[in-house]
Amino acid sequence: MAVHELFSYLCVADAQAAIEFYCKVFDASEKFRLVEPGGRIGHVELDLGGTTLMLCEEFPEVDIRRPDPARGHSHTLHLHVDDADDVVARAVAAGAELAMAPRDHFYGERSGTVIDPFGHRWNIGHSIEQLDPEEMQRRYPADACD
Structure with a gap:
């Protein structure tokens, strides 16, 4: 087995606000996002100096919480x-x-x-x-x- 990468994957209550904060404070840039039909942000990838930070909003139905x-x-x-x-x-x-x-x-x-x-x-x-x-x-x- 070889590990190729390790990503931090954070759950937040408001992904849009988190994206704006991380871009402003850490000079991150958004790579892409996936949004559910109801508007919940299910996945976002941000680039922080060549490192990927992943974000999602809460999914209490599968116990993913901020x-x-x-x-x-x-x-x-x-x-x-x-x-x-x-x-x-x-x-x-x-x-x-x-x-x-x-x-x-x-x-x-x-x-x-x-x-x-x-x-x-x-x-x-x-x-x-x-x-x-x-x-x-x-x-x-x-x-x-x-």
Whole structure:
């Protein structure tokens, strides 16, 4: 078996609003969408710098539901960009909740975290130094919870 690609596939309450947010904040572009006769958006593919992000609206009849941030987050999407501070600021200006302001981390990245208006958690970062895993591990205990 060979894995060829891995896609993030997010469920949102309002796919059109999500498309607009991701295009505005992350410079995504829409590749295509599939819409049911009743108007529910069943599938959208967005291009984020050569990576595909898939979206759909809720399908409660088959237990596909948007996240409930009040219950915590089961996953985080990690987006590597040129300037984390700028992208986090753009996300917040567009309606995301700031969960962690951008800062430098022990593993050689500056990053911050936002919860987008659709309940998905994004860690947005950029590299500040190249470290091997041994150096990251050496630094880990001193900075793990900061």
